[in-house]
Amino acid sequence: MKRPSWNELLAVKIIAEQRSFSRAADVLGLKRSSLSHTVKGLEATLGVQLFLRTTRSVALTEAGEMLIARLSPLLAEMDELLNDVTASAQQPYGLLRISASDAAISLLLETVLPTFIQQKPGIEIDLVAQGQLVDIVAQGFDAGIRLIEDVPKDMIAIPLSGPLRFVTVASPAYLAGRPKIQHPQDIMQHTCLRQRLPGGKRYHWEYQQHEQQFELDVPGSLTLDSSALMVEAAVAGLGVAYVPERYAQPWLKTQRLVTLLDDWTIASQGIALYFPQNRHMPVALRLFVDTVKAAPRA
Structure with missing residues (x-):
């Protein structure tokens, strides 16, 4: 069987996250028709259907769910590996996805982000405002920001603010x-x-x-x-x-x-940045954590 390319696998991951071919195409910088062709080619190679597509929605098939469950950690680990390899030789780069409340995002805009963006221009920050507490690992986030009382007990928490x-x-x-x-x-x-x-x-x-x-x-x-x-x-x-x-x-x-x-x-005890323990920390997240620790408490 022909081995799928990196771009094909990445396309599947982004579509699964966005639940939309149009939005995924925007994220990847592709035409929707090109993205659809890529997925059809991958499905033909694998011999299984990965997505159930209608005019209004996109959902993963059982085979698609199985692929994404195993694929997402592998792609994340590859990104981390490539970033680690190049970080010492050039400006660090990468994408840092953070789930946060709107209050937390407001706090970041005032305290941490001005310094971080100036010092690490190669790192892209994707802040997603979510009122609901989500499973950051399952939804592909590197970190979350919430009230300290709401941080899951199995996560590492770094205070962002005072009470x-x-x-x-x-x-x-x-x-x-x-x-x-x-x-x-x-x-x-x-x-x-x-x-x-x-x-x-x-x-x-x-x-x-x-x-x-x-x-x-x-x-x-x-x-x-x-x-x-x-x-x-x-x-x-x-x-x-x-x-x-x-x-x-x-x-x-x-x-x-x-x-x-x-x-x-x-x-409240305040707001904290949190992320999983017992896993390799991406360079982008490690640098962000260092900036949070050095920032004054609001």
């Missing part, structure tokens, strides 16, 4: 003429901007003061899945929001928002 404080905020326009909020239970008499978690459930607002704790399923007619959008809605006077302080900080400085229940706030 992350959550605040209750509202606009002066919203608060005017409405009952004062002096206790967490007072929130239940107000219009709140509720947050939907990645799994679909609504987030319960958390408050703590000494031994007293509250988890409130707050009332409200608007539910969002983004802290940034919740802040925008609060600035517009649509209700009370509960968000990480860094999202609200620009509006707090201009007094378009004010904080409430400051004596009841809680804090």
